[in-house]
């Protein structure tokens with residue numbers, strides 16, 4: 001098939017209290033995120049003992065991928081490396097070289113186009129290969145999967161399940177609220193080869209999940225987890241402001257579906273299960289948060305299918321019509337201007 005390894009790439013997160021600040025400095029190096037914001041976000045991690053759930057979720061996903069590959073006779077050794085915390089991608093790529101890997105396929109735990117969710121993983125690959133030097137394996141990144149049935153259907157089932165936990169007598173005043181990570185407006189404008197692709201793909205995913213889960217209900221796409229300096233505009237509205245507006249309009253219940261994410265990591269368990277849930281309670285809104293795909297067997301199978309489609313063994317499974325791309329054109333998703341100390 002031309003490839004001799006599979007590489008899982010993710011964001012990374014701390015697993016000890018002492019790792020929280022070094023991790024946050026890795027994430028925000030050169031991005032101009034104010035100290036106060038870092039201290040505030042550190043508290044979110046300390047609330048969970050300094051342990052982000054994301055690394056364990058990656059271990060679980062990789063174990064499920066191993067089992068799925070084996071069950072389908074796909075003999076590819078698997079590896080895992082992160083952008084911001086151990087296991088760091090550069091160390092993983094060094095291990096791949098030591099193991100004799102020459103050409104790997106990389107899967108990033110982000111479904112969408114854009115700088116943070118796609119292009120930055122290409123930069124991570126290039127930096128890791130440069131760090132390893134001669135003999136570093138070639139690594140190609142698998143495509144964005146925002147409309148793959150293995151991603152959309154688990155989200156849709158989760159919305160249906162969350163709805164089942166709300167009062168059916170109030171269904172007529174219930175609303176679906178899809179959320180994704182906010183990004184700077186300038187980053188959204190330059191996402192994808194023609195710009196605007198992060199938000200466009202998210203809209204498509206939201207529409208697909210809505211149609212599959214609860215086509216009778218109204219829905220919105222809003223944003224969460226804003227970072228960065230206050231003077232830089234980021235995508236709005238924030239989920240918390242949006243919940244206030246919905247309550248004012250007479251909405252009684254919400255299902256919040258984090259379609260921007262593949263697992264229940266810290267941005268989900270803090271920003272939604274803690275903050276947004278508290279906002280809803282204050283407003284007297286019924287609130288149910290839909291699960292993310294995690295290790296849903298359909299999502300795990302999707303990873304194998306992305307490998308098989310890349311190696312021309314199956315045709316791509318797609319529910320939407322927006323472009324997805326395997327290789328980023330040069331002009332695609334430029335990095336944000338670097339600010340502050342780097």
Ligand SMILES: CC1=C(CCC(=O)O)c2cc3nc(cc4[nH]c(cc5[nH]c(cc1n2)c(C)c5CCC(=O)O)c(CCC(=O)O)c4C)C(CCC(=O)O)=C3C
Pocket residue numbers: 011012013014024027028031033037038041052053054109110116117181182183184225226227228260265266267336
């Ligand atoms: C688009 C996007 C995704 C989705 C795509 C993907 O999944 O890749 C994502 C995911 C995540 N973001 C995460 C955590 C953080 N993101 C931050 C900051 C930032 N995110 C940004 C964008 C995104 N982020 C941006 C433009 C910044 C500003 C700094 C910069 O330009 O890079 C900060 C800094 C502190 C702060 O929040 O201010 C933290 C701690 C975690 C880990 C959670 C855990 O530990 O479980 C995950 C999965």
Ligand SMILES: [Fe+2]
Pocket residue numbers: 181225
């Ligand atoms: Fe983030």
